[in-house]
Amino acid sequence: MTPRIHGGTDALGPARWDFSSNANACGPCPLALQAVQQADATRYPDPSYTRLRAALADLHGVEAARVLPAASASEAIQRLTAWRARAGDRRVWTPPHAYGDYAHAASAWGLERVAGPALAQLVWLCDPGSPLGQGESGAAVQAALEGDARTGVLDCAYAPLRLRGASALDPAQRDCVWQLWSPNKALGLTGVRAAYAIAPRGSEAAVAALQALAPSWPIGAHGQALLLAWAQPAVQDWVAASRTTLAAWAQDLRALLARHGWACAPSDTAFGCARPPRPLDATALRARGVKLRDATSFGLQGWWRLSAQQPPALAALDEALQEQEREAVR
Structure with missing residues (x-):
């Protein structure tokens, strides 16, 4: 049987800065x-x-x-x-x-x-x-x-x-x-x-x-x-309006990942897959309240799925990635 692997809440509970779920980050409606x-x-x-x-x-x-x-x-x-x-x-x-x-x-x-x-x-x-x-x-x-x-x-x-x-x-x-x-x-x-x-x-x-x-x-x-x-x-109008906000947040997310040297795959949505320039320490990220979705179970080893999130979450991801980069050069 194939394992059931999902984003979102896990055994550690909800992540404060959760990029692993594809739920509309403008929500709840x-x-x-x-x-x-x-x-x-x-x-x-x-x-x-x-x-x-x-x-x-x-x-x-x-x-x-x-x-x-x-x-x-x-x-x-x-x-x-x-x-x-x-x-x-x-x-x-x-x-x-x-x-x-x-x-x-x-x-x-x-x-x-x-x-x-x-x-x-x-x-x-x-x-x-x-x-x-x-x-x-x-x-x-x-x-x-x-x-x-x-x-x-x-x-x-x-x-x-x-x-x-x-x-x-x-x-x-x-x-x-x-x-x-x-x-x-x-x-x-x-x-x-x-x-x-x-x-x-x-x-x-x-x-x-x-x-x-x-x-x-x-x-x-x-x-x-x-x-x-x-x-x-x-409600349909609310969803339509949210797409404008999500588009801006998705652009900001991709720009941030590019600054950190990640390769981003094309996407038509506010989520997508990206590959970091070096192996990612997901446990350390999780300890900082940041969760991404490992894409290995999707057949994309070395890639991670991330969804666009609000600016405070993006700032937390930026800080966590900077910390991992500092650790890598020590």
Whole structure:
């Protein structure tokens, strides 16, 4: 089984200056936070999520029957993989550098990871993806769309945080794949677990099959409140406005890393990967309250994933890197 490695809180607790998580550093979104805080936790949500599905369908301009609630993006990845494995799929493709839960779910269900999307029955697309923050390749998109026996899933977790460029899929192509949305990152509320998928057009029977694989109430009252807030125009406006701030912070982060001799990979988001000029002492950084995400588990040994953060965090990173440089010459 592939290990589960994530950014954010670890056994040492939350880091004061956390560059390891891709959550929107402008968050939490005030309106979404208020909605979560005011959620009625004394009652079960509607088990059919009727109002929630209608709100999300309206947001995306689709029929409510195409909306599949999920406990989180990770839960949806597990459930979608289980669904395809039960249907007889045996081969899966993931991007070369991607979120580890795709591979973990494949391993759990005995699916073989293959070298190219054209060889797979289940294809995971990320646009943009983590850790690099880059858009999906046109070849992978084309392969995912070819053949009735192939299932394509587009992870849209970071689509709301795209700072430049456009999706590799046009609207008609997006209607042919499963779209997986987990807005807690864009809203800066990753501790609230809730997500949903938009099924391909004409896949209502598949939605019913996936609902049958879920427990009752996969989303609790707080997650439902988060997603209902996400569907509000004012919250969408807040996310859009945050991208301007994130773009400036991302530019400052890359400039700082360049001053310290780091090589930065291209990124269309406020996070990305960079390689330091010498090995990094992550333990010493953590002791100073600074946490980065080691990209080795993504297949990028020697690289680190960092997200744009507010100016005080950037100053703390600058000071910590200066200290490591002084230690290196002693």
